[in-house]
Amino acid sequence: MKSHQTAQTMKPATAAKKLGVYLEATPAEFREGVVSRAELNALQTDPPEWLRELRRNGPHPRPVVAAKLGVSISGLARGGITEALTTEQIEALKAESPEWLRKERATQAEVRKEAVRIKEKQEKQEKDAQRDA
Known part of the structure; x- marks a missing residue:
């Protein structure tokens, strides 16, 4: 029997909290989807411009x-x-x-x-x- 490893996901609100940003100011595609642990790690290590801008201003x-x-x-x-x-x-x-x-x-x-x-x-x-x- 094979065990299937599923990607751990979180709601956008949880991801925004972990990223230290205001959810309502994030792009629509971020707010409307789910965020995997791998995506969150990628956002933390190499933040896109929208995330850098939110953190800055x-x-x-x-x-x-x-x-x-x-x-x-x-x-x-x-x-x-x-x-x-x-x-x-x-x-x-x-x-x-x-x-x-x-x-x-x-x-x-x-x-x-x-x-x-x-x-x-x-x-x-x-x-x-x-x-x-």
Whole structure:
């Protein structure tokens, strides 16, 4: 009996998420088909012009917008940003530096600092436990 290996495929939304692009801005043929693992790998290693353009100028999905602004996705929502933004719009927001953005960046910095503190504390506890064992 022969086993048939089928190509692993994913929905366009999943592929767009993995590529870090806004699905609605991708070409129709990308949105309307399915993407195999091999196609996804090819897009990642040798991106076509449309993909390079989307990554460079957007519109960008919310996780990318949040990362570029240095805030969380929740912080974006609290700031009233619910749609995809272009690189130009993100740069304008950075230049404008509204109060909500400054506040969310400070919050994100505190979250990161706390995560580092907790990790260091856990590592110290593990080291102490190994030493005492």
